[in-house]
Every structure is written in structure tokens, then in C-alpha cells.
Amino acid sequence: MKMAREIMEPRVMETEISHLDNKGSGQAAVWIDRGQDKPRKVKLTIPKTLPGEKVRATVAWPHAKRSKAALEEVMEASPERVPAPCPHFDLCGGCAWQHWQYEGQLRQKTAHVKESLIGQGFDPALVKDTIGMDNPWHYRNKMEFTFAADGSMGLHEQGNFRNIIPLETCLIAGGDMKDAVMEVAAWAKDHGLSGYNKEKHEGLLRHLMVRQSFITGEIMLGLFATETPDGELAQAVEDLKQRIEEKHPKVKSLLWLVNTDWADRTQSEDTHVLAGRDFIYDEIGGYRYRLWFDTFFQTNPVQAQKLIDLALEMAQPKKDEKMLELFCGVGTFSLPFASRVEKLAGIEIVESSIESAKRNAADNGIDNTYFLAENARYGIDRVLDQLGTPDLLLLDPPRSGAGGKVMRKIGRSQPKRIVYVSCNPESFAVDVKELEQFGYTLDQVQPVDLFPHTMHVECCALIELIK
Structure with missing residues (x-):
């Protein structure tokens, strides 16, 4: 019985990354000594690793045939490993390969x-x-951010969808988009507004969707909330409008989108245009397109x-x-x-x-x-x-x-x-x-x-x- 408990406990082990899976995580294998029984081969998934690297990792479920492992140390790094420039890389699930030279990614x-x-x-x-x-940064023209229960805003943690990583920056979003997003995050914090708790199904702010045309420069901000923007919220909403209009003139569509559904999706039951239009203009190849908050368009x-x-x-x-x-x-x-x-x-x-x-x-x-x-x-x-x-x-x-x-x-x-x-x-x-x-x-x-x-x-x- 003692041996069974030891096998169940996490173990720190050394291994070599053989390849990557279709989610971009390193794959390896270790042999677990189970005492008198034959050693068991455990296949590991180790995020933030590259092929050929020798690493030390904590194996979460050493008794299972497959287990996710947490990277503790890169003992022998790939020659293509580079420092990840984003301060949120270790936790954020938005990018998986910032630690890899771009040529290797391709x-x-x-x-x-x-x-x-x-x-x-x-x-x-x-x-x-x-x-x-040529420049693989700040390339996205649309991003969706999520509010945590405490009102902070960010992206989901890698491997833990319920945990939100508060953001200071985002290196794959356009610069103007990032500044507008940070403005909304600061506004929510200044007014002490709550985020949506997915387990208790309570709270105000759920998501922020931002999109921008790289040609016209127009920006759309769509704030998804569980209540309408009036009553006790009217003063805070008016402050948001003033901040955006004064500091971010490229925002041509500021929307408040009511979503009371339990499903964790960016959908709207009632759309309120706080400023500008309910769409923005974008262009590709000389053709002009109108984009609404739910329009699918290449990002x-x-x-x-x-x-x-x-x-x-x-x-x-x-x-x-x-x-x-x-x-x-x-x-x-x-x-x-x-x-x-x-x-x-x-x-x-x-x-x-x-x-x-x-x-x-x-x-x-x-x-x-x-x-x-x-x-x-x-x-x-x-x-x-x-x-x-x-x-x-x-x-x-x-x-x-x-x-x-x-x-x-x-x-x-x-x-x-x-x-x-x-x-x-x-x-x-x-x-x-x-x-x-x-x-x-x-x-x-x-x-x-x-x-x-x-x-x-x-x-x-x-x-x-x-x-």
C-alpha cells in the first residue's frame, strides 16, 4: 500500500523531448520504477519545450500511461530557443511558441x-x-479578452481555462488596440466593477472584444456585460464614453452588449451603441467590408x-x-x-x-x-x-x-x-x-x-x- 501511494505522488524526472503534438507542446517518455513490478512507460506532455531538448519536469500522474508534466528546468536547450519577449508568456495561453525562433516555427x-x-x-x-x-508581431486585427471575478481583465491561463491572467501588454495585438484595451481595463478597475464568476454565474463584466482595420485605422470596442448600461451604471458608462472619445479617436464603434446566458460565448441579447456606429469599415485588396461585432473576418x-x-x-x-x-x-x-x-x-x-x-x-x-x-x-x-x-x-x-x-x-x-x-x-x-x-x-x-x-x-x- 505504501508503494501504491508513492507511485501516485508527483515525481521530478529527467527526459528528452522527441517531438511536438498538434497543440505545440513537447512530447517525451519516461520509465517509472514500480518496485517489484516491471517499469511502466509514461508518455509525457510538457508545454514550453522544443524538440531535442533535455529537461527536468514534474510528472503529475506517474501511475498513468499518459501524463502532463510541468517544466522545471531546461538542462540542454535547443539552439533555436530564444527568450520570450512577452512578460506574460509563462502563464498566458495566447501564444505557445514565443520561445522558438520564427524559422523553426515555420x-x-x-x-x-x-x-x-x-x-x-x-x-x-x-x-x-x-x-x-516579415514582422510576426502585432499582427492580429481582433482579440477577445475575459474579465476575472475580481474585475481584472486578461487572457485565459494555459491549461486552466477558468483562471484569467491580467495583462499589461499583448505583443500579437495591434498597438492602438492594446492601448484601447488597457483603457477599458483601467476604467473597470477605477469604478470597482465586478467581473463575471463562471461558477456562481454572477458579476457584471464578461468579455471585451476589440477589432481594428489596419487600412482604415477604425477600431471597435465591444463590452459584454450581464446588465444594461443604465440605472446605477449610467455614470460609469458615461465616464467610459468620455475616456474613449478623448483619448482614442480611432474608436468608431463603442458597444455595450448584454449577455445573460450561462454559456461562455461572446454573444449579444441586446446591443447598445454607446458611441459611433454599430460597425467599422475594413479593406483587403482594395475591397471595402463592413464588420459588425460578430462578423467573421480573417484576423x-x-x-x-x-x-x-x-x-x-x-x-x-x-x-x-x-x-x-x-x-x-x-x-x-x-x-x-x-x-x-x-x-x-x-x-x-x-x-x-x-x-x-x-x-x-x-x-x-x-x-x-x-x-x-x-x-x-x-x-x-x-x-x-x-x-x-x-x-x-x-x-x-x-x-x-x-x-x-x-x-x-x-x-x-x-x-x-x-x-x-x-x-x-x-x-x-x-x-x-x-x-x-x-x-x-x-x-x-x-x-x-x-x-x-x-x-x-x-x-x-x-x-x-x-x-
Whole structure:
């Protein structure tokens, strides 16, 4: 019994990192001596480590086959290890790889895409090197921050979603965004406003969403709270308006969004415009878009432009061609493609995004588009009845991928060329495999780094009909 208790207790052990998992954490293995029994092999997950490093770590559950371990010391560091510049790096879950030279991050992302394709029987030589950024900092045009129960504001702690790390800065957010966020944090503290307690389901402030156009400079601040901004809150809200208007003139939309739901999401039951408009203007590639608080838009505009250019280059759209776009969102890809084809039909399940796509097309003088608010699986048939067989198809699905039923419908519709934009190499590889039975071949895959210092990677791929 004594031996069993000793095995249950955490242990500090030395090991070597063999590789990284798909969340960016180091993987290693140790052998646990269990006395008279045979040693047990325990596979470890150790965040903030790099391949080839020898480390000392505390194994939380040495009796289990898999265990998370806390890094205690890097005994032999990787030559690519660098000091993380952010003071919150050790705790914050926003960035996982600030301790890794950027070139190493890009190499890992290319390898991740290749491994995903190999798993489905594709040739990894189809994958090109990941396109990185010249300056991989302050690249995000949208961030969401959370209020702790004591009213402080920050990001979730890595591995502990309920704990919030108060922020002094954020090195992946734009500079103007960071300053506006810190202003709201100071305002909440000065007025002694409570944050939302997720366990007790009480408190006022829940989230702060900030987004900024890198082209127009316009900023949106969306404050999610459990009460309306009147009554006892009126004086504090008026102070917030004055602070923002006096110190942050780029803020063109200041919103108070009421959310009383228990679900921990940035949703609004009642939206109050405290100052400015309920949307801001953004631009990509010369096209103007209206963005509301819940509008999905690429969060890295510099790399998003590269994605659009890649998609156009791969697709080679022609003025006499018909095109179908699935998961079209607010028209990020739709508008530049519609300008180059005869007719474009877009499908998106989120009705507000479809309304935005229609408005964005009109704002940019584009009149050859048809947008349908429908599940892609069912919307394809409706659109094909009107459009006929498309010459070109583009899809940009969520992380879960398009799914086998949608991909088989795409295959049966027989477009000549397919451009697949993906944010998840694993689901991308599974989806593309479905098309082989319909006579398609994967021609090329170009990874693009939209999220430096994280494990995420986007891909743009060309798939062609060969039979």
C-alpha cells in the first residue's frame, strides 16, 4: 500500500523531448520504477519545450500511461530557443511558441501539413514551404479578452481555462488596440466593477472584444456585460464614453452588449451603441467590408491578402466562368473572385454573414453574385439547379472541415478546378481524400502562417479534375 501511494505522488524526472503534438507542446517518455513490478512507460506532455531538448519536469500522474508534466528546468536547450519577449508568456495561453525562433516555427508548420497529408496517402512533396511574415508581431486585427471575478481583465491561463491572467501588454495585438484595451481595463478597475464568476454565474463584466482595420485605422470596442448600461451604471458608462472619445479617436464603434446566458460565448441579447456606429469599415485588396461585432473576418490582414492572392493564382478565374463558393462568410474571397468571373454563387449557414456579403458586394459595385443562407450540404443542390455545373469551386470551411457528405456532393458536381482554403491540415487531408473517387488529384498545397507564435497554420490548395 505504501508503494501504491508513492507511485501516485508527483515525481521530478529527467527526459528528452522527441517531438511536438498538434497543440505545440513537447512530447517525451519516461520509465517509472514500480518496485517489484516491471517499469511502466509514461508518455509525457510538457508545454514550453522544443524538440531535442533535455529537461527536468514534474510528472503529475506517474501511475498513468499518459501524463502532463510541468517544466522545471531546461538542462540542454535547443539552439533555436530564444527568450520570450512577452512578460506574460509563462502563464498566458495566447501564444505557445514565443520561445522558438520564427524559422523553426515555420519549419514545424510545414512538417505538420506534410504529416497530415501522409496520413491520408498523399505525397508530401506537394507541400511547399510555409509562407511567413516579415514582422510576426502585432499582427492580429481582433482579440477577445475575459474579465476575472475580481474585475481584472486578461487572457485565459494555459491549461486552466477558468483562471484569467491580467495583462499589461499583448505583443500579437495591434498597438492602438492594446492601448484601447488597457483603457477599458483601467476604467473597470477605477469604478470597482465586478467581473463575471463562471461558477456562481454572477458579476457584471464578461468579455471585451476589440477589432481594428489596419487600412482604415477604425477600431471597435465591444463590452459584454450581464446588465444594461443604465440605472446605477449610467455614470460609469458615461465616464467610459468620455475616456474613449478623448483619448482614442480611432474608436468608431463603442458597444455595450448584454449577455445573460450561462454559456461562455461572446454573444449579444441586446446591443447598445454607446458611441459611433454599430460597425467599422475594413479593406483587403482594395475591397471595402463592413464588420459588425460578430462578423467573421480573417484576423491577420497581411497574410489574408497573401491567401487571397494565392487562391486567385491557383484558380486562374476567367470572365466566361461560373463559380461556386462554400462557407463564403461575408465575402472575403467572393468579391475579388466575382470581379474576375461571369457569375458567382456563395453559400454560408450564418444568415448575418450572408446579409453582410450582399451589402459588401453592393458597396463595391459588384452585381454578378448570388448569396444563399443555407447549410452547405443542402445549399449545393439549390445553387446547382440555378447555376449549373460550376467551372470553379472554392471552399473555406471551419476547423472541423467540410465533411464527407459535402465533399462527395462537390465531387459529383464535377467542377474543373477546386481551391480549398483550410485552417486545419488534418480535416483538410481527410476531405480531399474523398475527392479521389470522383477523378480529382491534389496538385499543390501552400501553407501560410496567419498565426505566428502559435501552432496554427492555414493552407491554400489546388485540386483538379483529371479524368
